[in-house]
Amino acid sequence: MESVRTQAEAANRKMQPWMRSAGQTLMWGVMLAMAFAIGPVVEQWINPYWFTIVILCGINIILAVSLNLVNGFTGQFSIGHAGFMAVGAYTAALVTMGLGDNVSWVSFVAASGFPPEAVFPIGLALGGVAAAAAGYLVGMPSLRLRGDYLAIVTLGFGEIIRVVFMNMEAVGGASGLNNIPFFTNFGWVYSVVVLTVFCVWRMVHSAHGRNLLAVREDEIAGEAMGVNTTQAKVRAFAMGAFFAGIAGGLYAHYLRILTPQTFDFNKSFEIVIMVVLGGMGSISGSVLAAMLLTVMREALRVIQTWYDVDLRMIIYSLVLIVLMLTRPNGLFGTREILDILPSSWRRKLAGGGTKQ
């Protein structure tokens, strides 16, 4: 009797990780499906001004979480994220504009009963793939460098991409692309946010993720334990670039215009600030920091309507300085939002340790 019970318990215990991961996958799936269900409702109900802020929040969350994979979890300080965003943005825009103008494609889409928006996911995916390819190409040689040197290379790469687009006649040169179709809506942004958080979460909690953490904590020790550190770094870099590319595609189809100047190093630093503020190595930290900084910039506009002087950037930087002085590891450090719950709930919800 006794032994049967322990066996059953053991079996139950064995089942749990599988059930947990299935349950988690289901939860993420439901969240994804919700996007398109609540999207139109949200767009009806929300004020258009807040709606644009929500969209920008979403795009910034994707950028911050994907950069966190490189900067936070793998510990490789990259400051060229805007470059990958630019690759994705231009690719996605060229795909949707190219296919949009292509008569045979249009008639094919019309005949198959798809809305014209059907080109959008193709554009986004190709934008992500192009950015990932760029990330791979840059990552292969440069990720053998460390620390400051890597930062300089990534910064240089981001600028190179911008200058290349500026000198390419096919993408409008310095005056950029315009008349990009308006496809980005709440459903798309929300689902890509969920997808990004899901993928990065699963990546970090997988065996590959352990490799990334090993690279961050001690590269030499990791290598001694058989971790292919270069491969791990390149993988993180390419995956980060992929999501940055998709964010770029969403950005292009939201703003309907792309100019190379948008993707200068200031944009890269904005994303780095979100990651550092949220905590290097905390997904929920990046999400919250991206939302905080995006909303704060708009909220501070009120001050300009009072005093006619734009103090936004001064207050913005003061808030950053105070936060970095009081919480040098960022708002969350390496912890996640679930960590504020009592540990027993946390274990149930997260299905395993979330601490690294």
Add this chain to the structure above:
Amino acid sequence: MKTNLVSRVALGFAVIAPLTISLSGTPVAQAADDAIKIGEVGSTTGSEATFGVATHQGVELAIKEINATGGVKGKKLQVILLDDQGKPEEAATAVTRLITQDKVVAIVGEVASSRSLAMAPIAQQYKIPMVSPSSTNPKVTEIGDYIFRVCFIDPFQGFVMARFASENLKFKRVAILRDVKNDYSVGLAKYFTETFKKLGGEIVVDQSYSAGDIDFKSQLTSIRGAKPDAIFVPGYYTEVGLIARQARSLGIKAPLLGGDGWDSPKLLQIGGKAMEGSYFSNHYSADDKAPHVQAFIERYRKAYKDTPSGLAAMGFDAMMVLSDAMKRAKSLSSADIRAALAATKEFQGVTGRISIDQQRNAVKSAVVLKVVNGTFVYDSTIRPG
């Protein structure tokens, strides 16, 4: 355990902080109850801050003068300026805020075409008239019928310089040296050629270069062989300065002609003495002796202790054209303001007489400046048509 509690509180605060800040950011009702609200979007901070600040000072001066003379339809005007830091996405959120939160009846902005292109679809979507003071890219007003501008578009300068060369300078033979990488330059060269030929002139040689080139001797040698009266170089100041130096060293005495891409002190630093006697078209000149221009400059100096730049003058004109349209409009509904704006004819602005054409672009005069003793001196005004 204690540290755990502290960090939990801190984390909780981190979650709540964005919420409180976002709540405090809900729009504050403006005190001015009865005023007509005009929105302005400009880059008052960031790398292009001088553009936004100069334009805003022009707009502000216009608002003061309109209100001092009784406002529009018995109501005062009030401008709400939002900064975009020179970023297109900020310009888009700012214009959305102005339209949906502040309920402005019209928008003035932006200076840069890239930001105007981000704002225009939104203004068009909500059917709020938008007047750009100085976005010269032809695509801006193509966005829709609510988008206007008070500056001329790039091709017009080719027309202006052709007329100036033919009628004022009595030149018959002109050579062209265009920047093939730059659609601004190609457009100017195209319209110059068309107009100049129509006026009985001859393009003796048409050469090209690419922005970033340093050596222009082979093109200039072929131009020297054709013995032109002048060389039309519609490029940007860096190359123009180099071209001028090399032309003089090859013994070419003919003056150079160009467009507003020359308008930079750098032109004289690079070109030096070689630039003397050359002409280029521009939007406005502070040396223009016309009384209404000098009166504007004096009022501006009084308010801001500074000579107004071209952007300030265009900001002033944008606001003046808008208020003129609002005075003529049947009501202050956006459709009526739009119709009145589209019907603007021969409005006397600081930067010329402004008429709005079918494409909602301004048809207006341009000024021609001459390089004399290392400064830009007003030479003449060229009327359109």
